[in-house]
Amino acid sequence: MASNAQGKTLIVAAFDFGTTYSGYAFSFRDDPNKIQTNQNWYAGGGASRLVSLKTPTSVLLNSEGGFDKFGFEAEDKYATLAEDDEHHGWRLFRRFKMVLHSNKHLTKDVTVDDFCGEQMTAFPLFVMSIKYLREHLLTAVTTQKIGIEETDILYVLTIPAIWEDNAKRFMRDAAIAAGIDPNRLKLALEPECASIWCETLGMDVKGAVAFQGSQYMVVDLGGGTADISVHERKPDGTLKEIHKASGGPWGGIYVDENYMKMWKELFGEKALNDLRENEMNDYFDITREFEHKKRSFDTDKTKQIVVRISASLRDLSEKYSSESLEERIASLKVREHAITTRGKDKLKIDTTIVLSWFKRPIDLLIQHLKTLLAEPKIKSVRTVILVGGFGESPYVQERIRNEIAGVRLIVPADAGLVVLKGAVRFGHNPTIVSSRIIKYTYGTSVNVTFNEKKHPEERKVWINGEWQVPNYFKVYARVNTQVRVDKQMTRKSCPYGGKSLLSVYRTTNENPEYTTEDGCELLGEIELENSMDIPFEKQICEDTFMFGDTELLVKTKNTVTGKEAFMTFECFK
Template identity: 75%
Template sequence: MASNAQSKTLLVAAFDFGTTYSGYAFSFRFDPNTIQTNRIWYASGRASTFLSLKTPTSVLLNPKGEFDKFGFEAEDKYAALAEDDEHHGWRLFRRFKMVLHSNEHLTKDVTVEDFCGTQMTAFPLFVMSIKYLKEHLLKEVSRQIDRFKETEILYVLTVPAIWDDNAKRFMRDAAIAAGVDSKRLKLALEPECTSIWCETLGKDVKGSVAIKGSQFMVVDLGGGTADISVHQRKPDGTLKEIHKASGGPWGGIYVDENYMKMLNGLFGEEALIDLRKYKTSDYFDVTREFELKKRSFDTDKTKHIIIRISASLWDFAEKYSAKSLHERTASLNMRENSITTRGKDKLKIDAAVVRPWFERPIDLLIQHLKSLLAEPKMKKVRTVILVGGFGESPYVQKKMRNEIPAVRLIVPGDAGLAVVKGAVRFGNNATIVPYRIMKYTYGTRMFDIFDGKKHPNEKQVWLDEKWLVDNCFNVFVRVNEEVGMGQQVTRESTPALKISKTQVYRTTQDNPKYTTDAGCELLGTVQLESSTDIPLQQQVIETTFMFGNTELLVKIKNTTTEKEAYMTFECFK
């Protein structure tokens, strides 16, 4: 299916749907190594100098609940409406991707808050976002080539490697709902895309990742999460995963939260609420300017940062309190003159105030990296490649170099685009990552013949004139096991009922005995109807797990009737 789609491909397009920023890249099949991105996204208003190769993951809905704008355009239009008090009924959503991280009970009904705190179902927002990126891409491609067909595009959608199967399925379903043909859609793991992209860089980087047998770690540090994987270069040039993906919520948005807490302390929560509500353009200017300062903050070179603060924020603060800036700073237990004014519209903030904003997420990241590198099978890993928007921070880079001196840290140029560019290369050659390490033990629920030597008496049940044991975990693959792309494990069984219900479970345990054990999770149920014309005991059900790709696929087939059914996640019913 994928090979047929690929043979008709004119170009490969990849979407990087990020927590804070999103973008796309593409290359034509006749020139796959020339990868293009959108030339520039820009913000209007006072912060018009804010230029980016990605645009904010922000969606604006009109009062009818219909899609209106995306990215900088969404934020700027909402701000303009608010300035004229015409924003009532309009809804702005920002940074909603994090709802998919570590959500153990993810469903399509999961909700997120808009700019004013009102809840809405998240799934349509993901659909609208992907649809916008797709349409923006098509316009860009149409400028370069005449009479191309959308059916000639192979799409790649990047996802964090640390996400579970439900979150990946959520994104796939959103892309399909956005008009992407499922047969022309691949999901790509973000750290793998980085590894693939680094092969194209200069000798300094390429020499660390392209030499046969080299082992290296990739840290994708974005706005929301750190996504970490470890790879080895095989003799044939392909990549082999040597440690299951890991990571955590240690991205740049946590620095932003600390910055906003300081502003809350200085100006008061009421003043910040009024700024968001009545002077939204000023609010975005404050946050966008800090984004630039955050990216360039360097402990050694930066003695202080200067942030432009709108007069409206001062006015709102004075409305609720007559305290001076000196008094407000003292109430935050900061040393004298650590925060001062520069003119009437700027704050000068000492680097000693800013540094702790970075420390907690980065300290947690470094602690995790140290524990990984201390594992016996990681002893040959001496290179760490750091990418992602937050990975561009000089502070982050210096902290990692100081805290983990035994490894060589490489930060490629345009680190924020490494994932999406690598995703294009992955779309051109998905077989470049033929092996992966399983994050879970997968299997099905089954009956076993009761054996008093290995089964507790309370587990036995009388069924079909024999003693059986229910809820046994039938393991198909184990956690930390290496699997190849397209690797399949098939087991046969006899249907007991007209409608066969195969329950698929997962756990982090290496050797689970029962699906009722602590930590075992029902991932989904596959249903298949058997024939009523043939005795059930004469029919054969094949259960096949297909591993090694970005997504897990489970197929149930009745070999007697040739009927098939595929995995349907329970939370998407």
């Protein structure tokens, strides 16, 4: 959709809007591989101050409901307000991106909970987040080069390849509402971005992905999801997708949930809730400390992890329970000495406990990878590239190496930034991906002339002086077929009235006959006004599906009047 702006682009800027962390990167057209990221995300203060290449996907709203802060700054300010009991009416939102995952009934009215469990419409939060990242980026770019205009920038927004069409449109609409020109905006699929960046790396990585005919799997393991694509390098150097994107909700936040469950068992739910409400700095310290330990956890080098207990949490626990911490540890269903105290301010947790937190999401991931690699069309794939923040975990890497036989696992340096950097390269050269696999059968609902040899008698209806069959599924493209990124399918027809209404359907069925079958879903509709001054039989409407890009585009054009209209998603009406 951003092709018109490509020739004018001086800078490509990419946003990685993640479940847990977000960031941006950019490079100039005259040196596209010199990719710069923001180095100045700070958390906390004093001796405990942290520096990060990404910042949490957290939004703070003020007491009037307006945007105040994003990222570490949002969390730290909310915690400071709470310390002085001044946070009432202020609202903090964290990790809200997962509302878009596998949400077939997504609408712009979908809600998320704030830090205290109160609901709010999610769409404005996405808009505020993208607007903040855009403004932060503009400051960074304009301080480097004088005379840069925003119209010189092509924006790339990364999205999971496993997302539904409606979630992609949700993100595009949020970016446009944040002030980004739709003609200078491209959505990029995260595993593809990883693949694109890997060909720039050292020979150990490049040698596995950059030669003609190489086939490999990319696993993007982030905070919320595992997003998996399988690619092949074509003779012209471009990438083609050889298996439709797949994955699931097996990211790092599910390990976090298991970790926090232990804290509830040890200190009590009331104490932890009180800590969240009144000692937020201490609460955020718990989650931030674990994020580091989760990513560095290695069973070969780690026999136990040590975590800090704030004095405030210990006091709250004693306030709500007469049991000592040692007594609560003893009551847990874990082996003796698996969790022990070290003084008053530390807990020592055995590896076996930590492994239990990782077990379910990683079990599901590995089972899915085994199933995929056993499929006939990708049996020859023997290289897996693991990227994403959670992909940095040595434990996750170790389990994949140990449990998936005959596969070479490659983990690029700075795995958490690979998608972001690849997105910048993709923006400079979107044609680097030449074809993709379609995840659904797409088509329209039409009336066809009744044919007694083809159609059941009960489906015929008398329309316009003849027997017709309504709700016939007119297929434009079938599931699991490969299409070029510039692939268009156009069919012509004459309108029947002053308005043409085109209903777009999809299904996972390869050969649907009727749009009323189980599994057929109304994706959206297009309404186009026709001329009342020209006979309808002399007007021609062209219905066009544009496949193969990161987003599906469907339009109808009256070639006589020149009017055209685009599909409106049913869920966003």
